[in-house]
Amino acid sequence: xxxxxxxxxxxxxxxxxxxxxxxxxxxxxxxxxxxxxxxxxxxxxxxxxxxxxxxxxxxxxxxxxxxxxxxxxxxxxxxxxxxxxxxxxxxxxxxxxxxxxxxxxxxxxxxxxxxxxxxxxxxxxxxxxxxxxxxxxxxxxxxxxxxxxxxxxxxxxxxxxxxxxxxxxxxxxxxxxxxxxxxxxxxxxxxxxxxxxxxxxxxxxxxxxxxxxxxxxxxxxxxxxxxxxxxxxxxxxxxxxxxxxxxxxxxxxxxxxxxxxxxxxxxxxxxxxxxxxxxxxxxxxxxxxxxxxxxxxxxxxxxxxxxxxxxxxxxxxxxxxxxxxxxxxxxxxxxxxxxxxxxxxxxxxxxxxxxxxxxxxxxxxxxxxxxxxxxxxxxxxxxxxxxxxxxxx
Amino acid sequence: xxxxxxxxxxxxxxxxxxxxxxxxxxxxxxxxxxxxxxxxxxxxxxxxxxxxxxxxxxxxxxxxxxxxxxxxxxxxxxxxxxxxxxxxxxxxxxxxxxxxxxxxxxxxxxxxxxxxxxxxxxxxxxxxxxxxxxxxxxxxxxxxxxxxxxxxxxxxxxxxxxxxxxxxxxxxxxxxxxxxxxxxxxxxxxxxxxxxxxxxxxxxxxxxxxxxxxxxxxxxxxxxxxxxxxxxxxxxxxxxxxxxxxxxxxxxxxxxxxxxxxxxxxxxxxxxxxxxxxxxxxxxxxxxxxxxxxxxxxxxxxxxxxxxxxxxxxxxxxxxxxxxxxxxxxxxxxxxxxxxxxxxxxxxxxxxxxxxxxxxxxxxxxxxxxxxxxxxxxxxxxxxxxxxxxxxx
Numbered sequence: 001x002x003x004x005x006x007x008x009x010x011x012x013x014x015x016x017x018x019x020x021x022x023x024x025x026x027x028x029x030x031x032x033x034x035x036x037x038x039x040x041x042x043x044x045x046x047x048x049x050x051x052x053x054x055x056x057x058x059x060x061x062x063x064x065x066x067x068x069x070x071x072x073x074x075x076x077x078x079x080x081x082x083x084x085x086x087x088x089x090x091x092x093x094x095x096x097x098x099x100x101x102x103x104x105x106x107x108x109x110x111x112x113x114x115x116x117x118x119x120x121x122x123x124x125x126x127x128x129x130x131x132x133x134x135x136x137x138x139x140x141x142x143x144x145x146x147x148x149x150x151x152x153x154x155x156x157x158x159x160x161x162x163x164x165x166x167x168x169x170x171x172x173x174x175x176x177x178x179x180x181x182x183x184x185x186x187x188x189x190x191x192x193x194x195x196x197x198x199x200x201x202x203x204x205x206x207x208x209x210x211x212x213x214x215x216x217x218x219x220x221x222x223x224x225x226x227x228x229x230x231x232x233x234x235x236x237x238x239x240x241x242x243x244x245x246x247x248x249x250x251x252x253x254x255x256x257x258x259x260x261x262x263x264x265x266x267x268x269x270x271x272x273x274x275x276x277x278x279x280x281x282x283x284x285x286x287x288x289x290x291x292x293x294x295x296x297x298x299x300x301x302x303x304x305x306x307x308x309x310x311x312x313x314x315x316x317x318x319x320x321x322x323x324x325x326x327x328x329x330x331x332x333x334x335x336x337x338x339x340x341x342x343x344x345x346x347x348x349x350x351x352x353x354x355x356x357x358x359x360x361x362x363x364x365x366x367x368x369x370x371x372x373x374x375x376x377x378x379x380x381x382x383x384x385x386x387x388x389x390x391x392x393x
Numbered sequence: 394x395x396x397x398x399x400x401x402x403x404x405x406x407x408x409x410x411x412x413x414x415x416x417x418x419x420x421x422x423x424x425x426x427x428x429x430x431x432x433x434x435x436x437x438x439x440x441x442x443x444x445x446x447x448x449x450x451x452x453x454x455x456x457x458x459x460x461x462x463x464x465x466x467x468x469x470x471x472x473x474x475x476x477x478x479x480x481x482x483x484x485x486x487x488x489x490x491x492x493x494x495x496x497x498x499x500x501x502x503x504x505x506x507x508x509x510x511x512x513x514x515x516x517x518x519x520x521x522x523x524x525x526x527x528x529x530x531x532x533x534x535x536x537x538x539x540x541x542x543x544x545x546x547x548x549x550x551x552x553x554x555x556x557x558x559x560x561x562x563x564x565x566x567x568x569x570x571x572x573x574x575x576x577x578x579x580x581x582x583x584x585x586x587x588x589x590x591x592x593x594x595x596x597x598x599x600x601x602x603x604x605x606x607x608x609x610x611x612x613x614x615x616x617x618x619x620x621x622x623x624x625x626x627x628x629x630x631x632x633x634x635x636x637x638x639x640x641x642x643x644x645x646x647x648x649x650x651x652x653x654x655x656x657x658x659x660x661x662x663x664x665x666x667x668x669x670x671x672x673x674x675x676x677x678x679x680x681x682x683x684x685x686x687x688x689x690x691x692x693x694x695x696x697x698x699x700x701x702x703x704x705x706x707x708x709x710x711x712x713x714x715x716x717x718x719x720x721x722x723x724x725x726x727x728x729x730x731x732x733x734x735x736x737x738x739x740x741x742x743x744x745x746x747x748x749x750x751x752x753x754x755x756x757x758x759x760x761x762x763x764x765x766x767x768x769x770x771x772x773x774x775x776x777x778x779x780x781x782x783x784x785x786x
Contacts, residue, residue, distance in 0.1 A: 043712075044708060044711035044712055045711040045712070046708060046710060046719045047711070047719075075704065075707075076704055076707050076719070076732070076735055076736055076737070077736060077737075078734070078735060078736040081736075110704065111702075111703075111704020111705070111707065111708065112703060112704040112707075112732070112736070112737045113737065216690045216691065217610075217688070217690060218689055218690060218691045218705075218708065218709070219708065219711070220708065221704075221707070221711065295610070296610075296611055297609040297610060297611060297690070297777075297781070298609065298611045298781055301777070301778050301780075301781030301782045302781065302782065304778065304782045305781075305782025307782065309503075310504075310505060311466070311468065311469055311503065311504020311505040311614075312504070312611075314439045314469050314504065314505075314614070315437060315439060315468075315504065315613065315614050316611070317438075317439060318437035318438040318439030318440075318612070318614060319436075319437055319438070319612045326438065326440075326469070327471060341471070342469055342471060343469055343470060343471040343473075343474075343505065344469070344470075344505045380778055381778055382775035382778045382779065384690075384694070384778075385694050385697065385775045385777075385778060387694075388690070388691050388694035388698075389694045389695065389697045389698025389700065
């Protein structure tokens with residue numbers, strides 16, 4: 001269901017023909033009427049044409065539709081690429097009878113190649129005809145690239161005034177990034193939320209979810225997260241009311257679930273690694289320390305080999321912008337202590353056993369305060385190298 | 394010859410027994426008398442005991458000897474590790490009859506494990522006995538870890554006042570890092586240079602050589618570069634004299650040669666990649682842009698696969714702290730243009746051919762100024778993952 005779980009939305013996913021595989025490649029999400037909307041986008045300075053278009057489209061806090069394609073990122077495509085993105089929005093706007101600037105566009109695939117516009121425009125017509133109240137699953141499938149599985153998540157919030165539903169879809173398996181993961185995400189809700197508040201909720205939710213996924217440290221040119229609120233539940237949600245924190249928590253839960261699905265499907269990975277920093281001076285330093293460890297290629301290799309090489313954790317910590325005394329740091333792998341007070345501790349054989357599961361938690365206590373943060377990453381494998389060695393040609 | 398090419402130095406490399414392989418593991422470099430000295434060290438905040446010791450030893454601008462071991466990094470070893478490093482310096486000082494604080498120590502190997510001190514001290518005695526005017530090669534061999542070949546370089550400068558020799562050795566194949574590469578380096582010269590000027594020359598030389606090697610973005614806890622000047626040539630070198638720029642250039646050439654040898658021996662690499670940024674606003678921005686591209690795991694995989702995926706160059710540039718307009722950037726691979734004005738250019742088949750050699754130069758013109766910088770890295774391979782997946786246990 002995902003993006004059509006909430007009332008007031010229809011979606012479709014079709015095969016336009018953009019991929020050699022002839023798998024579904026074009027998705028459309030449409031609100032029944034004007035929806036309040038918010039978006040967060042890649043912080044890469046090289047931004048794809050659809051990112052620039054969607055940022056402008058969502059600036060007024062209102063969207064009617066989002067059109068997404070896999071099979072081509074429409075990034076580094078110059079003025080022609082910008083025209084193509086505008087033509088996609090225009091085609092959707094014409095078909096739905098809405099303003100072109102109420103249509104957002106998101107693209108994913110190879111950078112630097114123009115989209116075959118006749119194919120895209122025919123796909124849009126096909127998608128408009130296929131729009132359905134149950135189209136969320138088809139849409140989630142159509143945005144996949146190297147993803148092995150589609151990613152969907154739904155939360156239902158039972159408020160006194162009625163039930164609010166939040167549903168989302170995501171794609172992305174490579175380029176999980178320091179600022180935003182891979183990543184195209186559309187989340188919809190039938191809550192009645194003003195656009196400014198929607199923006200606040202989305203920023204809070206993504207800061208602790210997608211922003212804390214770091215697959216390979218590479219930041220995409222196309223990352224896009226859009227949130228649309230139809231108001232169809234007639235349940236009003238706003239800061240200062242009792243429902244607000246529950247709404248933000250529900251939205252965060254959906255984003256966290258999608259983020260976890262992204263990590264679990266990361267290219268070539270054999271393990272999911274949660275780098276959990278505790279005892280940090282503040283949350284920013286906790287994130288910095290966790291991210292530094294999560295980005296260490298040497299550590300990611302060691303975890304792949306189930307080698308309890310905690311020295312690589314300390315070496316990575318030493319490059320982070322975080323306060324700590326090296327001789328006070330504790331490290332454990334899945335609960336097995338390997339370093340206490342900055343020096344070797346515990347039984348490395350036990351630590352090796354602790355590294356056998358697919359899910360690894362590296363817990364680091366900086367003993368510098370009370371703040372905590374967790375960054376998710378994966379191990380570094382020969383399969384990652386293989387998948388990323390032959391792609392564009 | 395390396396560290397014994399310059400007059401006034403002896404060296405030795407012996408097998409103390411620190412490595413299971415029973416390969417040489419302990420090196421000693423000794424000046425005939427007190428030598429002017431300078432050092433640069435890792436900027437990692439987690440610093441090995443020998444780094445802390447050597448930083449203090451060189452602070453007064455004078456060294457007599459450097460003792461180096463492979464087979465153990467003596468990092469994250471607490472107060473005991475600091476005592477071990479001090480005992481190494483003490484043993485050398487006693488044997489040579491010099492002050493303990495005129496002895497520097499450098500260690501490389503696994504983090505977090507104490508050195509077997511009886512073995513180390515017996516090795517030091519053995520090395521003192523083996524000191525030789527031709528011992529440079531043996532010393533260079535004894536500092537190897539996963540290095541496949543030893544690294545040595547010599548420059549001879551023919552000044553009016555006489556010949557000055559500069560010779561160096563280096564080790565390091567993994568953890569090539571953003572701040573300093575792997576890396577233990579000792580360079581000696583028989584020039585007569587005041588310590589303060591030696592420090593100035595060393596910082597200038599390393600800033601453009603070792604500091605611009607970035608293998609996997611991981612910064613070591615043990616990186617050490619030491620420069621000793623014996624004065625035995627009786628050729629005085631100082632800033633403001635005609636010989637100064639030639640001396641700095643010669644020292645830079647030795648460091649550059651050693652840095653290149655480090656990259657060529659990087660763990661698991663099949664290609665050397667020079668990321669050359671031109672047209673940058675200033676040199677700092679040129680380095681930042683080149684380093685960002687050199688650290689992109691996705692790009693390094695693409696080069697490994699000889700895939701001219703220039704979109705990954707632009708995606709990496711977009712995260713760098715450097716001024717440029719995305720739609721003005723040009724990129725070429727070994728001279729074959731792949732991106733002009735931010736969009737696709739040239740023939741990707743030709744670019745694929747251009748990526749076939751072992752040595753790859755990626756040239757990026759930012760069109761934002763006149764500064765330039767080159768950062769050296771390698772491709773990312775399954776062999777890198779393999780080498781780093783099983784190491785400590």
